[in-house]
Amino acid sequence: MLNVRGISRSFGDHKVLDEVSFDVRPGRMTGFLGANGSGKTTTMRIVLGVLAAHGGSVSWQDQEITPQNRPHFGYMPEERGLYPKMKVREQITWLGRLHGVERTVAQRNTDQLLEDLELTGRANDRLEQLSLGNQQRVQIAAALVHDPEVLILDEPFSGLDPIAVETVLDVLRKRAASGVPVLFSSHQLAIVERLCDDVVIISKGRIAAKGSREELRQTHAGDRYEIVVAEDAGWIRDVPGTTLLELDGPRAVFESAPQQVLKAALDRGEVRSFTPVVPTLDEIFKEVI
Amino acid sequence: MAVTTSKKASFSQATWLVAEREMKTLVTTKGFWIGFLFTVVALFALTVLPTVFGGDNPKVAAVGSAVQVVQGKQLDVQEVSTVQEAADLVRADDVEAAIVPDGSGIKVLALNDPPNDVIRELVQSPPVELLEASAVNNGQRSVTVVVFGLVFLMFGMGGAAIAQSTVTEKQTRIVEILVSTVPVRALLAGKILGHTILTLGQVVVLALTAPIALRVAGLGELLGVVAPALGWFVPFVMLGFVLISSMWAVAGSLVSRQEDLGSTMGVVMLAVMGPYFGVQFFHENPAVLAVMSFVPFTAGVAMPVRLFAQQAEAWEALVSLGILAATVTVILLVASRLYTGSLMQTGGRVKLSKAWAPAE
Numbered sequence: 001m002l003n004v005r006g007i008s009r010s011f012g013d014h015k016v017l018d019e020v021s022f023d024v025r026p027g028r029m030t031g032f033l034g035a036n037g038s039g040k041t042t043t044m045r046i047v048l049g050v051l052a053a054h055g056g057s058v059s060w061q062d063q064e065i066t067p068q069n070r071p072h073f074g075y076m077p078e079e080r081g082l083y084p085k086m087k088v089r090e091q092i093t094w095l096g097r098l099h100g101v102e103r104t105v106a107q108r109n110t111d112q113l114l115e116d117l118e119l120t121g122r123a124n125d126r127l128e129q130l131s132l133g134n135q136q137r138v139q140i141a142a143a144l145v146h147d148p149e150v151l152i153l154d155e156p157f158s159g160l161d162p163i164a165v166e167t168v169l170d171v172l173r174k175r176a177a178s179g180v181p182v183l184f185s186s187h188q189l190a191i192v193e194r195l196c197d198d199v200v201i202i203s204k205g206r207i208a209a210k211g212s213r214e215e216l217r218q219t220h221a222g223d224r225y226e227i228v229v230a231e232d233a234g235w236i237r238d239v240p241g242t243t244l245l246e247l248d249g250p251r252a253v254f255e256s257a258p259q260q261v262l263k264a265a266l267d268r269g270e271v272r273s274f275t276p277v278v279p280t281l282d283e284i285f286k287e288v289i
Numbered sequence: 290m291a292v293t294t295s296k297k298a299s300f301s302q303a304t305w306l307v308a309e310r311e312m313k314t315l316v317t318t319k320g321f322w323i324g325f326l327f328t329v330v331a332l333f334a335l336t337v338l339p340t341v342f343g344g345d346n347p348k349v350a351a352v353g354s355a356v357q358v359v360q361g362k363q364l365d366v367q368e369v370s371t372v373q374e375a376a377d378l379v380r381a382d383d384v385e386a387a388i389v390p391d392g393s394g395i396k397v398l399a400l401n402d403p404p405n406d407v408i409r410e411l412v413q414s415p416p417v418e419l420l421e422a423s424a425v426n427n428g429q430r431s432v433t434v435v436v437f438g439l440v441f442l443m444f445g446m447g448g449a450a451i452a453q454s455t456v457t458e459k460q461t462r463i464v465e466i467l468v469s470t471v472p473v474r475a476l477l478a479g480k481i482l483g484h485t486i487l488t489l490g491q492v493v494v495l496a497l498t499a500p501i502a503l504r505v506a507g508l509g510e511l512l513g514v515v516a517p518a519l520g521w522f523v524p525f526v527m528l529g530f531v532l533i534s535s536m537w538a539v540a541g542s543l544v545s546r547q548e549d550l551g552s553t554m555g556v557v558m559l560a561v562m563g564p565y566f567g568v569q570f571f572h573e574n575p576a577v578l579a580v581m582s583f584v585p586f587t588a589g590v591a592m593p594v595r596l597f598a599q600q601a602e603a604w605e606a607l608v609s610l611g612i613l614a615a616t617v618t619v620i621l622l623v624a625s626r627l628y629t630g631s632l633m634q635t636g637g638r639v640k641l642s643k644a645w646a647p648a649e
Contacts, residue, residue, distance in 0.1 A: 072297075080462065081462030082466075083457070084461060098306050
């Protein structure tokens with residue numbers, strides 16, 4: 001497990017991170033959400049040791065991370081970059097070797113990744129000859145070639161078309177399933193909603209919410225319910241102790257006193273559906289930041 | 290837990306990988322080979338051409354009794370029967386001069402200038418005894434100064450590739466991946482190592498080609514003098530290169546875009562060009578040359594030239610190498626701190642004081 005404990009960081013007088021703490025659990029995809037400038041990239045850079053923290057610590061398997069015992073990170077920086085004039089396969093293999101992977105293993109991993117990311121045909125092209133979307137896939141391969149113990153991906157899906165998103169998703173899910181903690185930031189909430197197991201929301205340098213996706217939804221669910229009956233549901237506004245929020249013929253959304261409403265509905269006839277209203281990540285996000 | 294198939298790359302492995310990539314990148318560029326070929330060709334041209342152009346004897350026409358006088362001289366003689374014929378040849382510019390009988394002696398006919406090279410051959414020169422004979426004459430020394438200087442200049446400027454590669458890494462931001470993977474010092478060391486190996490390779494090729502060029506030029510006897518100087522030139526050029534290349538690396542790390550590179554390259558260019566011009570201008574002044582042969586930046590050219598001219602002893606060369614090596618160590622330490630301090634900073638040009646400041 002990767003633990004981030006109370007990290008702070010300022011640039012000049014500007015405090016960018018204030019006591020940020022969260023965990024990235026093994027085998028889970030953790031989505032890191034925040035508006036632009038909220039401190040996502042700074043946090044990731046500190047976790048990687050590219051940037052120093054002004055307070056707090058980052059530990060891996062209960063050991064504080066130092067330059068000597070950094071785990072094998074797979075990192076995809078926000079500002080993409082690889083050598084433009086180096087050939088794709090050569091470049092990925094080289095990066096693998098730079099991480100300490102033996103040449104033959106690095107080559108094998110590279111070939112497998114290029115196949116998974118549907119880039120085999122471009123293996124011997126220079127990076128600059130590829131489209132931006134394909135360069136992005138190469139960037140993913142660069143983050144994965146050394147079988148990292150922890151994956152830190154800054155906006156891995158930005159700039160990808162929907163098909164590429166699926167391809168990349170498959171590759172990342174496979175990694176997570178093999179027990180690697182994956183932390184990825186995104187501002188595309190729909191993707192995060194679909195993809196992540198855990199969510200960390202950061203706002204103005206502070207953690208605004210964190211937990212598993214389901215937990216978060218439950219916590220922020222409040223006391224709202226949706227009911228669908230056979231006929232007009234307007235009568236709900238007369239049930240004591242409840243507030244009707246939305247009414248659309250037989251469908252209604254209300255707050256509080258669910259049992260009373262359900263009983264009343266059953267007394268009146270058929271109940272087609274009755275569910276607590278779970279907020280989307282989008283709604284939670286807007287609520288907490 | 291995922292199966293980890295790797296251990297961390299050690300510092301030396303990382304350095305070597307970076308060096309290997311730098312070399313591979315450089316030798317696949319056209320500019321590298323063009324520059325190198327140019328140097329080899331220039332070296333040959335400088336050594337061989339003077340003999341080719343200077344090698345022809347002057348052509349003269351000789352008449353009657355004058356023929357005996359010109360025999361055995363370094364002249365290309367065409368015998369003609371009359372003075373008139375000889376004069377016609379001179380007018381037609383077929384010969385440089387005509388040597389014709391004049392009373393008991395001879396007379397030289399020429400078009401509009403006294404033909405000095407012909408006259409020199411006909412004059413009886415008095416015997417000369419050199420009190421301080423040197424194995425090399427001034428002309429040979431000048432050529433050596435030019436050659437050593439050019440080679441040094443060429444490689445010193447070649448180090449700019451280090452600055453370029455550093456900026457490329459900053460500009461494309463791959464530097465973030467690199468820095469999160471290997472120590473910054475390994476990046477710096479790898480760059481310098483890679484470029485130094487390439488330069489060493491080129492210097493060795495040039496050092497091996499030089500004797501061939503001298504033989505072709507018919508200057509084989511000079512070989513005995515040049516060889517030791519060449520032997521000394523190699524370590525001087527190499528250490529000089531490391532010195533310059535660490536400066537190039539810092540120049541590259543201070544900016545974030547290729548376009549801004551010009552603003553930091555000036556100082557390094559001065560450190561490369563300064564010594565070159567210094568030695569070119571002052572190589573005939575033994576005192577200045579002696580001082581320059583101990584100053585780290587100029588030593589690379591000045592000391593080998595002094596050794597070639599047999600003005601310096603081996604111990605002087607060793608002392609100078611020692612000074613150079615010490616300077617290289619200091620500059621490397623300074624450069625590595627500046628490089629570390631500025632590599633991750635993006636935006637405009639990083640001030641040296643900011644790069645030097647301890648990491649926050």
